Amino acid sequence: MLPLSHILIFTTLLFLIGLYGVLTRRNVVGILISIEIMLNAANINFVAFSASLDVSPQIGQVFVIFIIVLAAATASVALAIVLSIYRNQKTIYTDEIDLLKW
Amino acid sequence: MDIFGLIGPASFYGFMAGILVLAVLTVTTRNLFHSAIFLAFTLIGVACIYFFLRAEFLGGVQILLYVGAIMTLVIFAIMLTAKMGDPSIPQSNRQRLPVFLALAALAFLLVPQIVKTSWKVVESLKTTSAVELGQALMSEFVLPFELISIVLLAALIGAIAIARSDQ
Amino acid sequence: MFGLGVLKGMWVTFKNFVLSYFSKDHLVTVQYPEEKIPEKERFRNFPFLIYDDKPEDLRCVSCDICAKECPPKCITIVRDSDAQGKPLKRPKVFDIDFSICMNCGICEEVCPFDAIFMDHEFEIAEFGRFEDLNYHKEDLLKSNEYFAKIRPQDVARIDAKRREKTKKTEPPQTTPTT
Amino acid sequence: METIDQAFVLGKRAALNWMSAFLPDWTMVFVSIIISATAIVIFGPVTMMYLTWFERKLVGRIQNRFGPNRVGPWGLLQPIADGIKMLTKEDIVPEHADKFAHFLAPVVIVIPALLIFSVVPFGRGMVAVDLSIGILFFLALSSTTTIWIFVASWGSRNKFSLLGGMRSVAQMISYEIPMVLSVVPVLLVVGSFSTVSIVEAQSGWNWFIFTPWGIAGFLVFFLTGVAEVNRTPFDLPEGESEIVAGFHTEYSGMKFALFYMAEFMNAFSISGIVATAYLGGWQGPWLPSWAWFFIKTYALVFVMMWFRGTFPRLRVDQLMGFAWKVLLPLTLANIFIAALWLNLESPKNNLISALVLVAIVTIIYWANRPEVPKKRIYRYAYED
Numbered sequence: 001m002l003p004l005s006h007i008l009i010f011t012t013l014l015f016l017i018g019l020y021g022v023l024t025r026r027n028v029v030g031i032l033i034s035i036e037i038m039l040n041a042a043n044i045n046f047v048a049f050s051a052s053l054d055v056s057p058q059i060g061q062v063f064v065i066f067i068i069v070l071a072a073a074t075a076s077v078a079l080a081i082v083l084s085i086y087r088n089q090k091t092i093y094t095d096e097i098d099l100l101k102w
Numbered sequence: 103m104d105i106f107g108l109i110g111p112a113s114f115y116g117f118m119a120g121i122l123v124l125a126v127l128t129v130t131t132r133n134l135f136h137s138a139i140f141l142a143f144t145l146i147g148v149a150c151i152y153f154f155l156r157a158e159f160l161g162g163v164q165i166l167l168y169v170g171a172i173m174t175l176v177i178f179a180i181m182l183t184a185k186m187g188d189p190s191i192p193q194s195n196r197q198r199l200p201v202f203l204a205l206a207a208l209a210f211l212l213v214p215q216i217v218k219t220s221w222k223v224v225e226s227l228k229t230t231s232a233v234e235l236g237q238a239l240m241s242e243f244v245l246p247f248e249l250i251s252i253v254l255l256a257a258l259i260g261a262i263a264i265a266r267s268d269q
Numbered sequence: 270m271f272g273l274g275v276l277k278g279m280w281v282t283f284k285n286f287v288l289s290y291f292s293k294d295h296l297v298t299v300q301y302p303e304e305k306i307p308e309k310e311r312f313r314n315f316p317f318l319i320y321d322d323k324p325e326d327l328r329c330v331s332c333d334i335c336a337k338e339c340p341p342k343c344i345t346i347v348r349d350s351d352a353q354g355k356p357l358k359r360p361k362v363f364d365i366d367f368s369i370c371m372n373c374g375i376c377e378e379v380c381p382f383d384a385i386f387m388d389h390e391f392e393i394a395e396f397g398r399f400e401d402l403n404y405h406k407e408d409l410l411k412s413n414e415y416f417a418k419i420r421p422q423d424v425a426r427i428d429a430k431r432r433e434k435t436k437k438t439e440p441p442q443t444t445p446t447t
Numbered sequence: 448m449e450t451i452d453q454a455f456v457l458g459k460r461a462a463l464n465w466m467s468a469f470l471p472d473w474t475m476v477f478v479s480i481i482i483s484a485t486a487i488v489i490f491g492p493v494t495m496m497y498l499t500w501f502e503r504k505l506v507g508r509i510q511n512r513f514g515p516n517r518v519g520p521w522g523l524l525q526p527i528a529d530g531i532k533m534l535t536k537e538d539i540v541p542e543h544a545d546k547f548a549h550f551l552a553p554v555v556i557v558i559p560a561l562l563i564f565s566v567v568p569f570g571r572g573m574v575a576v577d578l579s580i581g582i583l584f585f586l587a588l589s590s591t592t593t594i595w596i597f598v599a600s601w602g603s604r605n606k607f608s609l610l611g612g613m614r615s616v617a618q619m620i621s622y623e624i625p626m627v628l629s630v631v632p633v634l635l636v637v638g639s640f641s642t643v644s645i646v647e648a649q650s651g652w653n654w655f656i657f658t659p660w661g662i663a664g665f666l667v668f669f670l671t672g673v674a675e676v677n678r679t680p681f682d683l684p685e686g687e688s689e690i691v692a693g694f695h696t697e698y699s700g701m702k703f704a705l706f707y708m709a710e711f712m713n714a715f716s717i718s719g720i721v722a723t724a725y726l727g728g729w730q731g732p733w734l735p736s737w738a739w740f741f742i743k744t745y746a747l748v749f750v751m752m753w754f755r756g757t758f759p760r761l762r763v764d765q766l767m768g769f770a771w772k773v774l775l776p777l778t779l780a781n782i783f784i785a786a787l788w789l790n791l792e793s794p795k796n797n798l799i800s801a802l803v804l805v806a807i808v809t810i811i812y813w814a815n816r817p818e819v820p821k822k823r824i825y826r827y828a829y830e831d
Binding site for chain 4: 274278279281282283285287290295296297298300353
C-alpha cells in the first residue's frame, strides 16, 4: 500500500481545490458543489487515517457516515434556501444578493 | 508477484490524479451543468478511493447517497435557477488570482508539514466489515447516531418550510 | 377488493397470449403477401373495361360520360374513326391514370352501357410515377367471365338486363362493319 | 450432473489451464478477470438483443398478433437486423444541444448496467466478483442511472426531453427509497450484503418468498424494480403518448440503442437480483443451478413484459402516491415484521408475522381507500 503521506497530500490538494471553488464561484450552487468536494477530501482523510493508524478502524468510517449524512442535510437545506432566494431576488449570484448592504 | 505491488499503487496514483483533474474542472468550468457532471465523476472517483482503502461499505454508501441523491438535488437546483447558458455573465468573481496565490502558499505550507510528520503507521491496511460498523453505530456511537437522525429530521422539515412558496 | 382488477386484467392478457397459439380467433393477423383475406364481393378498387367474347368487342361506345363525370378527371377517351373519318362506336384511346384515380366508382355508376366496372385488383404498385400508372386500353381490358368471377351477383343482374335490352332491339342489331 | 452444474466454471478453468501453458504465471489473474469480464460484456448485449425480440413476440401474442417473424425463423434474426439499422442510421445532434452532455449521457449510462452483472450470481460459483457489499453495490449503481437520464434530457435542449427527465428523476428518487428498504429484511436475516451468501442462506426450499415478510418484500422489490427501469406501467419518463419519447426524444442511431440497451440490461439484472434475494437464486432441485437462475429470472422478465402488455400508464400523482403512501409504510413495517419473524421460535413466527402483515396491509389499504363520492341528489331539480 502506498504511504499515508501521499494520500494526505492528495486530500490536501483536493481540499484546496474545493476551497478555491468556494472563494471564486459567484453562483450559490457552484459554491455548494465546491463544498461537496471539500467534504469529500475530509472524508478520504478520515478513512485513510482509520485504515493505517493505530486506532479502531470503525471510528473513522463512522465519522465518514456522519459526514455524508450531514452533507445530505446540508445540500437539501441549502438548495431550499437557494430556491427561496431565487424566488425573492431573481438571482443566485452571491455578489448580487446584497439587500442588507444598503 | 511484483506486478501487483506495481499495479495497485500505480492505479491508485492514476485515480488520484484523475480525481484532481476532475475536481479542477469542477471548480473552473464556466457551465455549471458541466461542473455538476464533473462533480459526479469526482464523487465516483472518491468512491473508488474508498474501495482501494478497503472501505467497501463506504464506497457503496458514497455512490448511493452522493451520486444518487445529492447530485440529483444539485442538478435540480441548477435547473430550477439557472440562466447559465449566457456567456456574458461572469461565473467567477474578481478574486481569482489572489485566491489562487493564497491557496498555493497554503499548499506549500502544508505539504512539507505532512511529509515531515512521522505518522504512527501500522503495517497492514486495517479493514472493517459492515456488521462491525453497524455494531459501532449502535453501541459506541449511539448518541451521535440519534442526534444525526434528529438533525436529518430537522433538515427535512426545514427544507420543506423554506422552499415552500408562501401563498 | 383491492388488487383484484389488476389480476383480472392480467388474466385476460394471459389468456390472449396462450390462446394465440391454439385458437384462430386469438390470432387475427394475416401474413399478407403469402396469405390474403378473400375480397368481399362489393370491394371495389380501380376501374377496368369489360368485353364480351373477343377483346375487340368492347362494350364501351366512347360516349365520354365517364370521363366527364370523373371527379379527378383521370379518364382520357379518344373516339375511333374509320378510314373516311366517320366516327365509330368504340374508343381509339382509353387511358385511366391510376395515380390520379381516387376509386370513387362514379364511372361505373354513370356508364349507360355497363362497360366500365370497378375491379378487385389492388396490388398495382410501380416504380415510375408518371407513365407506369397510366393504364391504356389494352391493360384495362378484362373479359365478362372475369367479371362474373369477382362479382357474381352483379353480373347476374347486369346480364339479365342486357339480355332484355337486346331482345327488345333484336332485329336492328348488326355487327358494325368496318 | 455435477459437470453440467459446473459447466461454465469448468470451462473457464479449462481455458485458464490451456492458457497457462504459454503465458507467465502472474498474468493468470488478469486472464481470469478478462475471461469473466468478456463473458459479461458479451452476455449483456446479447441478452438485451434477445429480450427485445422476446418482448415484441410476447406483446404481439398478447395483442393477438404474431410479432416479428420475417427475419430468420420465428424472427430470430430480427435483433441483428435492428442492430444493423441502428448502426447505419444518421446520428442527429440538435443544433442548440449541450454537445458534451448529449454525447456523454448514453455512453455512461451503459456502464453501471454492465457493472451490475458482476455481482449477479448466475449459478453455483458463477459470480464474477463476490463483493462483500454485493446488494449495496447493485443499489448504488442502479441509483446512478438517474443522473445520466437527467443529463441526457438536459443536454437535448428539448422541452419534452426535459419533462421526461424531470419525471424520471422524481420517480426514481421516490422509488429508490422503498427499493432500498425492501431489501433490508433480507440483509437482516442473512446478515451479509454478499449475493452469494444470500443465495446460500436459502438452500433447500427455504426461499425467502415463502415467509410472510418475504412475500411483501418480494412484491415491493419487484414493483420498485419495474419502476426503476422505467417500464410500463411506470414508464412516465418516456410516455410516448404524452411527451413523445421523454428523455431520448432527441437521440437517434446508436446513441438511442445505447439507452435501449441500458434499459433492457437493467431489466434483466433487476430480475436477476430479485430472484437472488427472494426466489432463492440458483437454488432448486434436479436442474443445474444456472438453469434454475435463468428460469427464475426469465419468469420475472416475462412478468415485466406481461405488465407491459396489460396495464395502462399510471398518472403522476398515482405514481407518487403509490411510492410514498403504500410502498414506503409497507417496507418500513416489513423490516419490523422480519425482525419479529427472526426473533420468535420457528412454528409460531410465521403465523404471528403473517397476522401482523395482514393487519398492516389492511391499515395501509384503509388509509389509502379510494374516495368514492357520494351519489349526488339534485334537490331542486325535481318537483317535490
